[in-house]
Amino acid sequence: MFKHTKLVLINICVYFTLIICSDLIFGYWFKEYNFGPQLRGKRVQKIVFNYDNEKTTYLRDFYGFRENNNIYEKYDASKIKIIFNGGSTGDEMYKNYDDTIVGNLNSYLNQDGSNLKIYNASLSGKSLKGHIQEFKSWFSKIPNFKPDIIIYYLGINDRGIKPDRWHDFKYDLNLFEKIYWNITQKSFFYEKAKYIKDNFFFSQRDKYFTNDEELIKKLSSNEYVSYENAKSNYKNVSIEEKKVIDNFNINLKKLLDQLEILNIKPIFITQIKYDINGQRILFFLNEELKKFSKKNNLDIIKLDELVKAPLNNSFIDTVHTNKKGSIEISKIVYPELKKILFEYYKN
Numbered sequence: 001m002f003k004h005t006k007l008v009l010i011n012i013c014v015y016f017t018l019i020i021c022s023d024l025i026f027g028y029w030f031k032e033y034n035f036g037p038q039l040r041g042k043r044v045q046k047i048v049f050n051y052d053n054e055k056t057t058y059l060r061d062f063y064g065f066r067e068n069n070n071i072y073e074k075y076d077a078s079k080i081k082i083i084f085n086g087g088s089t090g091d092e093m094y095k096n097y098d099d100t101i102v103g104n105l106n107s108y109l110n111q112d113g114s115n116l117k118i119y120n121a122s123l124s125g126k127s128l129k130g131h132i133q134e135f136k137s138w139f140s141k142i143p144n145f146k147p148d149i150i151i152y153y154l155g156i157n158d159r160g161i162k163p164d165r166w167h168d169f170k171y172d173l174n175l176f177e178k179i180y181w182n183i184t185q186k187s188f189f190y191e192k193a194k195y196i197k198d199n200f201f202f203s204q205r206d207k208y209f210t211n212d213e214e215l216i217k218k219l220s221s222n223e224y225v226s227y228e229n230a231k232s233n234y235k236n237v238s239i240e241e242k243k244v245i246d247n248f249n250i251n252l253k254k255l256l257d258q259l260e261i262l263n264i265k266p267i268f269i270t271q272i273k274y275d276i277n278g279q280r281i282l283f284f285l286n287e288e289l290k291k292f293s294k295k296n297n298l299d300i301i302k303l304d305e306l307v308k309a310p311l312n313n314s315f316i317d318t319v320h321t322n323k324k325g326s327i328e329i330s331k332i333v334y335p336e337l338k339k340i341l342f343e344y345y346k347n
Contacts, residue, residue, distance in 0.1 A: 019189070022188065022189075023187055023188050023189055025188075026188035027186050027187050027188035027189075027191075028185070028186040028187075028188075029186045032143045033062075033074065033143070034141065034186065035141050035185040035186070036137065036141060036182070036185060037173060037177065037178055037181030037182045037184075037185060038137035038138065038169045038170075038181075039064060039137070039138060039141070039185050040180075040181040040184045040185060041166075041184075042060065042064050042123060042138070043060050043061070043062060043063060043064035043185075044060065044061070044062055044071050044072065044191070044194065044198075045058070045059065045060040045071070046058070046059055046071060046198040047093070047204075047205060048204045048205070049093070049094050049204075049205055049206070050204055050205070050206060051094075051206065051209070056094060056095055056096045056099075057096060058093045058094075059071050059097070061073065062074055062075075063077055063080075063142050063145075064121070064138060064142075065080075065119045065120055065121055066091060066092075066097065066100075066102070066120035066121075066122060067097065067119075067120070068096070068097035068098065068103075071198070072195065076144065077142045077143060077144050077145040078144040078145070078146065080119050080145060080147055081116070081117075081147055081148045081149065082116060082117065082118045082119065082147065082148065082149045082150075082151070082341070083118070083119050083120075083121045083147050083149070083150045083151065084101075084102045084105070084118050084119070084120050084121065084122060084150075084151045084153065085121045085122060085131060085150050085151065085152050085153065085154075086122040086126070086152065086153035086154055087122060087123065087124060087125060087126045087127065087154070087156055087157040087167075088122075088124035088125060088156075088157075088319075088320060089122075089153065089156055089271065089319055089320060089321070090102070090120065090122030090153045091120070091122040091123055091124045092122075092320075092321070092326065093124060094208060094316070094320075095322075095323060095326065099323045099326060100120070100326055101153075101321075101326045101329055101330045101333075102118055102120040102122075103326075104326060104327055104330035104331075104334075105118055105330050105333070105334055105337065106118055108330070108334045108338070109338075109341075112338065114341075114342075116341060116345065118151070121134075121150075122153070123167055124167060125157065125165060125166070125167030125168070126157060126167045126168060127154075127157040127158050127162065127165075127167075127168055128154060128157075128158050128248065128251035128252065128255060129162075129164070129168045129251060130165075130167055130168030130169055131152065131154070131255055132251060132254050132255050132258060133168060133169040133171075134169055135258050135262070136169075137169040138169065146262075147264055148264065148265060148344070149264065149265045149266075149267060149341070149344065150259070150264055150265075150266055150267070151266075151267045151268075151269065151337070152255075152266055152267070152268050152269065153269045153271065154268070154269075154271065154289075155270060155271040155282055155285045155286055155289065156271050156282065156319050158244070158247075158248050158251070158285060159244065159279075159281045159282060159285065160244060161243065161244060161247050208316070208317075209316050209317075210316065210317045215317065215318070218274065218275070219274055219312070219313065219314075219315050219316075219317075220312055220313050221310075221312060222310040222312050223274070223275045223278070223310065223312075224275055224276055224309065224310035225275050225276055225277040225278040226276070226277065226308070227276075227277055227304055227305040229277070230277035230278075230283045230304075231283075234280045234283050234284065237284060241280065241281055241284060244281060244284075244285075245284055245285065245288055248285055248288055248289075249288055249292065252288075252289070252292050256296060256298075265299075265344065266298055266299075267298075267299045267300070267301065267337070267340055268289055268293055268298065268299070268300040268301070269300070269301045269303055269333060270286040270289055270290070270300070270301070270302050270303045270304045270305075271286065271303065271304070271319075272303055272304050272307060272311075272329075273315075273318050273319050274311070274314070274315035274317075274318050274319070275310075276304065276307050276310075276311070277304055283304070286302075286304050290302065299340050301333055301336045301337060301340075303329065303332060303333060306332050306333075306336070307332060311325060311328050311329075314328055
C-alpha cells in the first residue's frame with residue numbers, strides 16, 4: 001500500500017513538473033510578450049452582447065486595443081501611430097467596432113483616401129489616473145510600440161476623486177491576484193484554454209440600457225444646454241468642486257510629463273452629456289482642459305462648444321451614446337481632427 005501511494009505521488013510530481021516546465025518554455029514568462037498582471041481582462045478578450053435578438057461583438061486584441069480583427073494576432077506594433085484614448089464613452093463595449101466613434105473616424109479617414117488608422121486604447125472606467133499609469137503597466141509591455149499621437153477623450157471619469165481601481169491599473173494587488181493575474185497573461189495553457197472558450201463557449205451578456213422612464217423621456221427630448229448658457233450660469237465653484245478641479249489639473253500635468261518624455265503629441269477632446277453642457281463639474285473640467293491646452297500650446301477639439309443643437313435620441317443613458325450618437329459626435333469631431341492629423345503627417 002505504501003509503495004503504491006509513493007508511486008502515485010511520484011507520478012503526480014512528475015506530471016506537474018512537466019506541465020510547469022512546458023508552460024515556462026512555451027508561455028510568455030521569459031519572452032518579449034511578457035505582459036504583467038495589470039493587463040488581466042484588458043487584452044485578448046471577446047464578449048458577445050445580446051439585446052432583443054440583436055448581437056454585437058466586443059473584441060480587444062493581443063496588445064489590448066479595441067479592434068475587429070484576430071485577437072490572437074501578434075502584428076507589428078510599430079505601425080501603431082495614432083491612438084484614441086478614453087473611458088467607457090470611447091470604449092463603447094455595447095456596439096460593434098464599426099459603429100463606435102473610432103470606427104466612424106477611421107471610416108472617414110478611409111473615404112478621404114488616407115492610410116492613417118486610429119487604434120482604440122479606451123477602457124471602460126479609466127480616468128486620468130489610469131492614463132498616467134498605463135505607460136508603465138501597459139504601453140511599455142508592447143514590443144516596438146512608439147505612437148506619434150494620442151487623442152484623449154476625457155473628463156467624464158474625472159468628475160470625482162476616486163482610489164485606484166482595476167480600470168486604472170491598481171497596484172495594491174493581494175498575493176492571490178498577483179499569482180492568478182500573472183498566470184492569465186503569461187501561461188501557455190491558460191491561453192489555449194481561453195482560445196477554446198472564446199471560439200466555442202464565448203461569454204454572452206445582456207446589453208445595458210437604462211430602465212429609468214424619466215431619463216428615457218429626457219434622452220428623446222430636445223433638452224439642451226449650450227456652451228454660452230453654461231458659461232453664463234455656472235459660477236462660484238464650491239469647495240468640493242475645487243478639489244476635483246485641482247486634482248484634475250495635477251493629473252493633467254503628470255500626463256503631459258509622461259508624453260513629453262516619450263515625445264508623443266497629445267490631442268484633447270472635451271466631453272459632453274446627453275444635454276451637452278448640463279453638468280457643472282464637467283463644464284468646469286472642460287474649461288480647465290482648454291486653459292491647460294492653451295498654456296502648453298496643445299491641440300484641443302472643443303466638442304462642448306461645437307455642438308450647436310440638441311442630440312436627441314443619441315444616448316442610452318446620461319453619458320453613453322448609441323449608434324446615432326457616435327455618428328453625430330464623430331461627424332462633429334472629424335473635420336477638426338482631420339486638419340490636425342493631415343497637418344502633422346503632411347510630409
